[in-house]
Amino acid sequence: MKWTQSFIPTLKEDPADAEIISHKLMIRAGLIKPLMAGVYTYLPLAWKSFLKIENIIREEMDRISAQEILMPGLNPIEIWEETGRNEDMGNEMYRLKDRRDRTLCLAPTHEEIITDLARGEIRSYKELPQIWYQIQTKFRDEPRPRSGLLRVKEFAMKDSYTLAATFEQLDESYDLHARAYKRIFTRCGLEYLLVGAASGLMGGSASQEFMVLSPAGEDSVIVCEKCGYADNMEIATSKAVSYESRELESKLVHTPNQRTIEEVSAFLDIPKWQLVKSLLYVIEETGQPVMALVRGDHKLNEAKLNGIIGSVLRQAEPEEAKGFVGADIGFIGPHDVESMRIIADTAIDPEMTFATGANQNDYHITGLKLSQLRSVEYADIRMADEGDICSQCGGTLSMKNSVELGHIFKLGTKYSKAMGATFLDEEGSAHPIIMGSYGIGLGRIMAAAIELYHDDDGIIWPITIAPYDVLVTIINVTDEKLNSTGHQIYQELKSKSIDVLLDDRDDRPGVKFKDADLLGFPIRVTIGPRAMKEDCLEIYRRDTKENIKVKLEDAVEKILEIRESLFRSINEKTAKITEQPKI
RNA sequence: CGGGACGUAGCGCAGUCUGGUAGCGCACUAGCAUGGGGGGCUAGGGGUCGGAGGUUCAAAUCCUCUCGUCCCGACCA
Numbered sequence: 001m002k003w004t005q006s007f008i009p010t011l012k013e014d015p016a017d018a019e020i021i022s023h024k025l026m027i028r029a030g031l032i033k034p035l036m037a038g039v040y041t042y043l044p045l046a047w048k049s050f051l052k053i054e055n056i057i058r059e060e061m062d063r064i065s066a067q068e069i070l071m072p073g074l075n076p077i078e079i080w081e082e083t084g085r086n087e088d089m090g091n092e093m094y095r096l097k098d099r100r101d102r103t104l105c106l107a108p109t110h111e112e113i114i115t116d117l118a119r120g121e122i123r124s125y126k127e128l129p130q131i132w133y134q135i136q137t138k139f140r141d142e143p144r145p146r147s148g149l150l151r152v153k154e155f156a157m158k159d160s161y162t163l164a165a166t167f168e169q170l171d172e173s174y175d176l177h178a179r180a181y182k183r184i185f186t187r188c189g190l191e192y193l194l195v196g197a198a199s200g201l202m203g204g205s206a207s208q209e210f211m212v213l214s215p216a217g218e219d220s221v222i223v224c225e226k227c228g229y230a231d232n233m234e235i236a237t238s239k240a241v242s243y244e245s246r247e248l249e250s251k252l253v254h255t256p257n258q259r260t261i262e263e264v265s266a267f268l269d270i271p272k273w274q275l276v277k278s279l280l281y282v283i284e285e286t287g288q289p290v291m292a293l294v295r296g297d298h299k300l301n302e303a304k305l306n307g308i309i310g311s312v313l314r315q316a317e318p319e320e321a322k323g324f325v326g327a328d329i330g331f332i333g334p335h336d337v338e339s340m341r342i343i344a345d346t347a348i349d350p351e352m353t354f355a356t357g358a359n360q361n362d363y364h365i366t367g368l369k370l371s372q373l374r375s376v377e378y379a380d381i382r383m384a385d386e387g388d389i390c391s392q393c394g395g396t397l398s399m400k401n402s403v404e405l406g407h408i409f410k411l412g413t414k415y416s417k418a419m420g421a422t423f424l425d426e427e428g429s430a431h432p433i434i435m436g437s438y439g440i441g442l443g444r445i446m447a448a449a450i451e452l453y454h455d456d457d458g459i460i461w462p463i464t465i466a467p468y469d470v471l472v473t474i475i476n477v478t479d480e481k482l483n484s485t486g487h488q489i490y491q492e493l494k495s496k497s498i499d500v501l502l503d504d505r506d507d508r509p510g511v512k513f514k515d516a517d518l519l520g521f522p523i524r525v526t527i528g529p530r531a532m533k534e535d536c537l538e539i540y541r542r543d544t545k546e547n548i549k550v551k552l553e554d555a556v557e558k559i560l561e562i563r564e565s566l567f568r569s570i571n572e573k574t575a576k577i578t579e580q581p582k583i
Numbered sequence: 584c585g586g587g588a589c590g591u592a593g594c595g596c597a598g599u600c601u602g603g604u605a606g607c608g609c610a611c612u613a614g615c616a617u618g619g620g621g622g623g624c625u626a627g628g629g630g631u632c633g634g635a636g637g638u639u640c641a642a643a644u645c646c647u648c649u650c651g652u653c654c655c656g657a658c659c660a
Contacts, residue, residue, distance in 0.1 A: 012609060012621060013595045017653045037652065092659070109660070143584080143658055157660085209660095218659090407660055439660060457620095476618050510620040517620090528619060 001468075003503045007044050009033075010515055020216040022450035023148025025459050029519050038145025038153035045519070046446065048467040050156070053445050054135055056187045056464065057158050063183075064176040066131035066160055071113045073137060077103040079112045083418040094139050106139035111415050111437055114161040118433055119421035125165040128423060128433070129173055133160035135442070147216055149443040150403060156443060162436040165423060170434045174206070174410055177438045179577065181210055181406050186574045188445050189462020190405070190452060195221050197407065198234040198303055210406035214451040217403040222384045226395030234303050237380055238388035238397055240295065240347035245274050248353040250367030257362065259330025261296045264364060268355055272296040276348060276356040276368075278332045280316035280324060283309065289316060289324045292381055293334055293344040293370075299383040308343060308379050325359045333357035333365060334373055344370055345382045403448045404441075411435040453543075459520030460542050463566040468501040470559060471521040475509045475528035485552065486527040489537070492556045498563065517542070522566055525559060
């Protein structure tokens with residue numbers, strides 16, 4: 001392709017409404033153009049990169065004998081009612097009416113459609129296991145789209161679904177996907193982390209996420225540098241740092257208007273960790289209150305608490321709280337609350353005297369011990385935090401932002417049971433199909449690659465997903481010798497099926513170099529007067545900024561060699577994954 | 584959904600407080616010169632000032648409503 005025939009609208013300045021690096025660079029490099037908040041057009045360069053990512057994914061899915069299908073984006077709402085997810089999805093799902101006033105929706109994911117397909121067609125254990133996958137657009141009405149391609153309302157996703165007759169088959173399919181995903185992200189040139197995760201709306205048992213560490217990421221992971229432990233903060237566990245506590249006198253203290261931990265801690269001159277935070281929740285179904293206790297310096301992890309209670313919880317409204325304990329939020333405590341279920345975090349020492357709300361407005365009490373209260377349950381219900389102690393090895397934990405690129409789930413039978421997707425076993429009895437679900441965000445791969453690999457001048461594409469492998473820059477197209485040499489090198493590379501772009505614009509060199517760096521193609525070939533004096537051209541590597549001079553007659557061979565070496569370093573890493581023993 | 588900010592040419596912005604017929608840089612068009620890091624000169628084209636209503640002799644500017652965009656939070660594969 002010649003630049004003069006291409007559509008590459010680059011920008012000199014950062015767009016005003018972009019905050020994160022990948023967003024800025026993707027707009028500046030002419031990769032994407034916003035249509036509305038969270039909806040983008042992929043311009044030619046981005047689409048070329050997208051197709052390469054898609055191709056890598058297809059090849060790796062083929063390797064594990066997955067079969068590609070294409071499912072409808074437009075769904076009847078009834079199928080979502082079968083699993084209860086019409087309600088669960090809430091405003092996240094786009095709903096619309098057709099001309100006959102029938103309610104339809106735009107699929108935010110496809111478990112229901114897959115399960116429908118399976119219940120119609122799968123009859124026998126002999127037909128299992130199966131791996132079906134799709135690469136297509138999904139729609140989610142994000143409350144707040146942001147960060148360029150990282151959080152959007154319409155996005156391309158690779159999603160696989162596995163159908164199994166036994167849990168062993170499910171484990172096998174899951175492991176196949178874990179390995180395929182490692183190969184996919186490695187082939188895309190990314191450094192990633194595999195972490196334990198919560199399953200959220202998807203339901204099911206085990207789940208792991210493939211994360212790329214980046215300050216732009218919206219997820220937080222807790223990692224231990226020492227032993228490699230890594231979990232999404234949603235589920236991460238830790239040992240809390242413990243402190244030497246002093247004995248607090250048992251008494252009621254007037255604390256006018258002191259509601260927050262900070263205020264009370266300062267007012268009473270008691271360290272935060274010797275206060276207990278009392279949080280009131282209500283079980284959605286029954287309206288029963290539940291009190292959660294965490295140390296003053298800790299945060300409650302609602303997902304963990306949810307898991308222990310086993311039903312949907314919400315925070316108590318201020319009026320409700322007053323009704324339950326007789327005090328406003330800010331003065332709530334665990335003593336004298338008869339019949340209420342109380343769950344205390346394991347980091348609170350039952351023998352430590354602490355201060356907490358007195359269940360009386362403008363009063364706190366001090367000198368209380370958990371061991372004095374009756375029927376307190378202990379559980380891990382706190383957020384692991386930066387600085388906590390690793391429960392595996394005793395190292396120090398840190399918290400990092402990350403971008404979720406892929407998520408693999410063991411779904412189990414949530415969908416097959418709800419929708420009646422069963423198979424007959426050897427004895428002829430029916431069982432629900434055991435399912436798994438495995439997603440990858442394609443746009444996020446592109447954005448994460450840019451987050452990971454860029455410098456002040458622009459993008460530094462991994463060669464496997466770069467829109468073009470090589471850029472041939474003619475310094476001055478009005479110089480006949482330079483121009484013809486440039487075209488000749490370009491033609492030779494093209495004839496060898498190299499993905500090459502020729503910068504044949506009649507512009508000054510500075511403009512061309514700036515654009516080249518911004519767009520970040522891995523190899524730039526410079527045809528300029530300096531090297532030409534010696535019948536040479538230059539080959540510049542975007543990643544190392546290494547610039548070498550090569551004789552014209554050796555040039556194509558040398559370009560191919562560098563290109564090969566860039567591919568090789570990624571392929572070698574990928575090969576190591578396959579060599580790993582079967583999980 | 585709560586809090587904050589911003590909508591003026593394709594992009595980045597000034598002008599709004601203090602009302603008086605819309606400007607700068609980049610980009611674009613034509614020409615000249617130039618040719619190794621967004622360089623120079625000359626001449627041009629392009630804007631219902633997000634939209635609607637109001638106040639006023641007069642509104643980008645003041646008032647009301649509305650739409651959109653971004654950030655923080657809540658929520659979220």
